[in-house]
Amino acid sequence: MNVAIIVAAGRSTRMGGQVDKLWLEVAGRPVVAHAWRRFDECAAVDRIVLVGRPERRGDFEELARREALAKPWQWANGGPERQDSVWNGLQAAEGAEVVAIHDGARPCVTCALIEATLAAAREHGAAVAATPVSDTIKESLDGRTISRHLDRSRLWAVQTPQTFRREVIVRAMQEARQQGRVYTDDTGPCDLIGQKVFLVRSPAPNPKVTTPADLPVVEELLRQTGAR
Amino acid sequence: MNVAIIVAAGRSTRMGGQVDKLWLEVAGRPVVAHAWRRFDECAAVDRIVLVGRPERRGDFEELARREALAKPWQWANGGPERQDSVWNGLQAAEGAEVVAIHDGARPCVTCALIEATLAAAREHGAAVAATPVSDTIKESLDGRTISRHLDRSRLWAVQTPQTFRREVIVRAMQEARQQGRVYTDDTGPCDLIGQKVFLVRSPAPNPKVTTPADLPVVEELLRQTGAR
Numbered sequence: 001m002n003v004a005i006i007v008a009a010g011r012s013t014r015m016g017g018q019v020d021k022l023w024l025e026v027a028g029r030p031v032v033a034h035a036w037r038r039f040d041e042c043a044a045v046d047r048i049v050l051v052g053r054p055e056r057r058g059d060f061e062e063l064a065r066r067e068a069l070a071k072p073w074q075w076a077n078g079g080p081e082r083q084d085s086v087w088n089g090l091q092a093a094e095g096a097e098v099v100a101i102h103d104g105a106r107p108c109v110t111c112a113l114i115e116a117t118l119a120a121a122r123e124h125g126a127a128v129a130a131t132p133v134s135d136t137i138k139e140s141l142d143g144r145t146i147s148r149h150l151d152r153s154r155l156w157a158v159q160t161p162q163t164f165r166r167e168v169i170v171r172a173m174q175e176a177r178q179q180g181r182v183y184t185d186d187t188g189p190c191d192l193i194g195q196k197v198f199l200v201r202s203p204a205p206n207p208k209v210t211t212p213a214d215l216p217v218v219e220e221l222l223r224q225t226g227a228r
Numbered sequence: 229m230n231v232a233i234i235v236a237a238g239r240s241t242r243m244g245g246q247v248d249k250l251w252l253e254v255a256g257r258p259v260v261a262h263a264w265r266r267f268d269e270c271a272a273v274d275r276i277v278l279v280g281r282p283e284r285r286g287d288f289e290e291l292a293r294r295e296a297l298a299k300p301w302q303w304a305n306g307g308p309e310r311q312d313s314v315w316n317g318l319q320a321a322e323g324a325e326v327v328a329i330h331d332g333a334r335p336c337v338t339c340a341l342i343e344a345t346l347a348a349a350r351e352h353g354a355a356v357a358a359t360p361v362s363d364t365i366k367e368s369l370d371g372r373t374i375s376r377h378l379d380r381s382r383l384w385a386v387q388t389p390q391t392f393r394r395e396v397i398v399r400a401m402q403e404a405r406q407q408g409r410v411y412t413d414d415t416g417p418c419d420l421i422g423q424k425v426f427l428v429r430s431p432a433p434n435p436k437v438t439t440p441a442d443l444p445v446v447e448e449l450l451r452q453t454g455a456r
Contacts, residue, residue, distance in 0.1 A: 135385035157363035
């Protein structure tokens with residue numbers, strides 16, 4: 001069984017803390033509704049776990065009714081850190097063989113990409129949607145000067161879905177929790193248990209809505225990829 | 229004296245080699261015309277060197293007339309690699325104290341950013357427009373699996389202008405040429421002469437036109453930043 005865990009529990013600090021980016025309207029519906037629908041319509045996904053802040057639970061329930069979402073879904077409360085939210089989502093996904101963890105602020109994800117990460121995770125244990133980096137990236141230790149020039153041909157920007165055999169990510173995150181380490185993405189803890197993470201090339205743009213300035217681009221992408 | 233070197237000699241291999249991205253129309257004029265005008269209108273810039281492929285020289289001369297560009301400019305032939313084009317531009321910029329090297333495919337550059345890199349380069353010798361990386365970046369040695377998780381808080385995406393005291397960049401590139409090393413950005417060779425490169429935070433989006441898909445975003449940005 002494949003379960004999608006949609007993480008929608010952020011506080012949007014980069015939006016100034018006032019606006020919840022997940023609920024901004026784009027192409028006729030909230031950002032998170034697009035993300036949810038993409039999983040709802042993707043045949044490879046059996047069930048969906050929605051992780052949100054408790055005070056938003058009613059909004060999500062109403063959204064599911066309004067969008068007439070077809071797939072079984074359940075709720076999980078978000079935690080203080082992203083990692084805690086994912087952990088709660090994993091508990092709700094008990095019984096899943098493979099879990100696709102997706103950021104609710106990435107509304108342009110395609111079913112083909114979801115399926116590709118599911119297949120790679122089933123085979124290898126851990127897989128992440130990623131795209132080769134096109135920018136020139138430098139490392140700076142002091143935030144003022146360049147410390148190291150990185151080799152662009154070796155760099156990948158990772159997105160979501162980040163997809164795992166459930167027992168793999170549970171084991172990795174247990175280890176992270178025991179060591180008291182906090183990760184901002186879910187592939188990080190895999191190192192702690194020696195699990196290799198496979199890159200699944202994301203052929204279509206799959207941006208994250210981070211600031212209101214991202215919305216016009218996302219709107220255009222949603223139109224192109226068939227949002228109704 | 230501050231001289232801008234606009235590098236417009238690429239062959240646009242990522243555009244499929246057929247289209248010259250610099251000449252794509254956006255917001256009423258070619259991409260490269262926007263870039264050129266931004267420097268033409270920026271008071272801190274005294275003179276402009278345009279580096280292009282020899283067969284395009286006539287097009288650039290006609291563009292300067294059509295746009296009624298006010299600032300003195302001169303031509304330099306592009307070379308086989310970006311580094312060779314910059315080198316030719318530096319020869320044409322003899323007499324300059326500070327040079328701002330800019331990618332002709334970045335039409336949204338602002339005068340404020342140009343001035344900030346000029347000031348930093350005058351003080352420190354080398355400065356580059358840059359922005360903190362918002363993506364999660366991984367290193368992969370084999371292109372299939374993640375080899376190393378990078379610390380995002382230390383990563384900067386560098387753009388242009390890349391701005392230098394002319395004698396600094398000439399010395400750095402001479403060293404690179406003597407060692408037979410090829411760099412795809414101009415800050416790289418500074419390491420060879422122990423020159424620190426300062427980061428100048430770019431507050432406004434300053435994207436590079438890389439594929440036709442970038443054009444709608446660039447059009448919107450040009451509108452917002454007052455392209456006429």
